[in-house]
Amino acid sequence: MSPTGLLALIGNTPMVEITRIDTGLCRLFVKLECQNPGGSIKDRIGLSMISAAEDNGRLKPGGTIVEATAGNTGLGLALVAAAKGYRLILVVPDKMAREKIFHLRAMGAEVRLTRSDVGKGHPEYYQDMAERLARELPGALFINQFANPANPLAHETGTGPEILAQMDGDIDAMVCGVGSAGTITGLSHFFAKASPKTEMILADPVGSVLVDYITTGKFGEAGSWVVEGIGEDFIPPIADFSRVHKGYSISDADSCNTARDLLLKEGLLGGSSSGTLVAAALRYCREQTTPKRVCTFICDSGNKYLSKVYNDYWMIDQGFVVRETFGDLRDMITRRFDEGGTVTVGPDDKLAIAYARMKLYDVSQLPVMEGDRLVGLLDEWDLLKATQKAPRQFAEAVRTAMTQKIETVGLNTPLATLMDAFERGHVAIVVEGGRFYGLITRIDALNHLRRNVAL
Numbered sequence: 001m002s003p004t005g006l007l008a009l010i011g012n013t014p015m016v017e018i019t020r021i022d023t024g025l026c027r028l029f030v031k032l033e034c035q036n037p038g039g040s041i042k043d044r045i046g047l048s049m050i051s052a053a054e055d056n057g058r059l060k061p062g063g064t065i066v067e068a069t070a071g072n073t074g075l076g077l078a079l080v081a082a083a084k085g086y087r088l089i090l091v092v093p094d095k096m097a098r099e100k101i102f103h104l105r106a107m108g109a110e111v112r113l114t115r116s117d118v119g120k121g122h123p124e125y126y127q128d129m130a131e132r133l134a135r136e137l138p139g140a141l142f143i144n145q146f147a148n149p150a151n152p153l154a155h156e157t158g159t160g161p162e163i164l165a166q167m168d169g170d171i172d173a174m175v176c177g178v179g180s181a182g183t184i185t186g187l188s189h190f191f192a193k194a195s196p197k198t199e200m201i202l203a204d205p206v207g208s209v210l211v212d213y214i215t216t217g218k219f220g221e222a223g224s225w226v227v228e229g230i231g232e233d234f235i236p237p238i239a240d241f242s243r244v245h246k247g248y249s250i251s252d253a254d255s256c257n258t259a260r261d262l263l264l265k266e267g268l269l270g271g272s273s274s275g276t277l278v279a280a281a282l283r284y285c286r287e288q289t290t291p292k293r294v295c296t297f298i299c300d301s302g303n304k305y306l307s308k309v310y311n312d313y314w315m316i317d318q319g320f321v322v323r324e325t326f327g328d329l330r331d332m333i334t335r336r337f338d339e340g341g342t343v344t345v346g347p348d349d350k351l352a353i354a355y356a357r358m359k360l361y362d363v364s365q366l367p368v369m370e371g372d373r374l375v376g377l378l379d380e381w382d383l384l385k386a387t388q389k390a391p392r393q394f395a396e397a398v399r400t401a402m403t404q405k406i407e408t409v410g411l412n413t414p415l416a417t418l419m420d421a422f423e424r425g426h427v428a429i430v431v432e433g434g435r436f437y438g439l440i441t442r443i444d445a446l447n448h449l450r451r452n453v454a455l
Contacts, residue, residue, distance in 0.1 A: 007083055010036055010043045011158050015166040015295075018278075020265040026285035026292045030278065031163060033297050034270060038079040039072075040300035041159075045182055046076025048154035049143050050084065064089065064140040068130035070179060070229045071100035072300050073145050078107040089140075091130040096228055099304040119222065120234050145180040147237040155186025163187075163295055164194055172292035173245075175201040175281040177230035177273055177299070178210055181239035188243040202247035203280030203296070205231040205255065211247035226252045226308075226318065227272040229299065248280035253320040255279055256309045259302065263310070269302035272309050313341070319451040328411040329430050332448040333438035337367075342438050344369045345378060347399040351386060354378055354398055365427055367439065368402045374436040376402035377429065411437070418445060 013035045018028040033041035053059035064087040067077055074090040081088040088109045092101065093116035104111050112133070115124045122128065127146065134142030145151050164171065174191065176184040184200060191198040204210045207223030208231030222233030227250075252272075259275030262268045270278075274297065281296040308314050313334055315321040325331050335341035345354045345366045354366055358380065368376035378398055386401035387393040393401075408431040409417060418428045418440060428440040 005083065006037050007047055007080060010038075010047050012162060015163070016268075018266060021261065021282065022286070023282065023294075024286040024288060025290065026288050026294050028278075028281055028285055029167065029293070029295045030268065030274075030298050031159075031166070031295065032268075033299050034274075034301040036076075038075045039304070040075060040271075041183065041297060042072040042076035042300075043079060044076070044154040044158055045073065045145060045148075045151045045180075046078075046080045048150045048158075049145065049148050050077065050080045050086070052148075052150035052153075053141060053143065054084075059086070059141050060139070061085070063087070064137055065143050066130050066134040066137065066140050067091070067143050067145065068127040069145070071096045071104070071304070072229055073180070074104050074109060074111075075100070075107070077143070078104055078109040082108055089130075089133060089137075091126045091133065093126050095226065097305050097308050099306060100228075103304065117224070145182065149238065151180055151182035152186035152189065152238055152240075155183050156190045157186075159183070160187050160190030160194065164191075167293060167295060169195070170293055171195060171198050171295055173199040173201050173284060173294045175203050175277055175284060175294065175296035177203045177277050178208075178232060178236070178239070179230045179273075181232075181236040181241075183297075184244065185238055185240040188240055192243060199245040200243045201280065201284055202241075202244050203230070203277045204247055204249055205276055206249045206251045208232055208249075209234070210241075211249045214241050214244050214247045227255045227276050228305075229271070229273045230276060246284070248283050250276045250279045252318070256315060256318075256320050258282070259305075259309050260315075262298075263302065268298055270298040271300040271302055271305050274298045274300065274302075275309070317447040317451075326411075329409070329413060329428070329440065330411060330437055332440050332444055333430060334444050334447065336438045337436050338438075342367060345398050346370065347375055347397065347402065349398050350394065351383060351396055351398060351401060352394040355383060355394065358383075365439065367429070367436065368398055369436070372436070373434075374406075374408075374429070374431060376404045377406050378402045415445070 014032050015029050036043040066089045068091045078088055090109050091112045091114055094113045095116040114126050114129050118125050131142050134140045178184055188200050205225035205227045207225040209219035209222050213219040225231055255272055255275035258279040259270055262270055277296045281294055285294055316334055343357055343361045343363055345368055347368050365379035367374055382401045408429045411432045421428050422442050430437040
């Protein structure tokens, strides 16, 4: 079927040059796949795979599509399924950004979350679970991006010709990531015929098995990574790595910080996998001893990662932002008061304001501050006690409900002492010499331990 309306906007995305980040002797160009109507490169394969299934009769009008996805293939499928009237069920690993989940559900997809800590062959592995669901639902189609030839075909016949035309027929290296392997396979097939000099370069998260496989032909057990949408613990059936010249393993920290640099220096709001691709492309560029023209992708929009990559506190919790260390409890406080990170309320603010801040910032307790002086603490229980009998109490001042007798700890208090507070359901309130530094919650303590213990 020919695309109509919004679907006609898939593809023909713009190409821009990186000009404010050091690319060595090379010129680096990025193709803005985030400009597709569904926000990612996966719109291309969503349309291609559904169209192929219609053409070969595997997908009937009003049918059901089932797929395993890290999010973006699901969004591409949701865009096309909504336009064509299909039911869509997606199995998504639970490490995915919540923006993607919200987006998928808003587009009408049925999302089934499953574990992200299990490998292929486990019944809760997202691909195995999707395949099982498709078998159990009468007439459902498991579209299976990992083994579907319409996936790489979308890039061989669409993405590749666009890139070569935009690069004026002159491209020395193409840097790709691998999720389903459709992009790198399709582009490899295209460039083998249309531009044999073009080297295919793999960008892969640390923990994925693919660089080892390309380098040695073998691979061991996969690790874990936070970058979404690329990296694998197996070799996808559609993968053709025969023309891949070299691979780079990129750490999560490098991926996320490169994505942030792209926004800060180039104005490009890309996702975590875009950070991986650009980080690998930059390494390739800086290694070259002669000028080359290199291309990679901004695979999707960073709007889907605002709660992760572009959230300073998430980056701190992950250990991806290096902070000054003090050797005391300041190192455990994620949202420090002296840095403007602590969400607070004033004693004369209304309880309705306190409630709104708890909801907005997803916190369950608020320090009550008069200037720089801590005068109390208001938590959810205090607020509930004050308002449960008379909702009009939301108009009362915070001072009428806050706890004034608060236990504080000094900067050099040992973790064992904090554990006593946590066991009683309290947070640790850090005050030294009358100066308030911030709160330590159980999750803050866990994040601190996780950052400082090698697994």
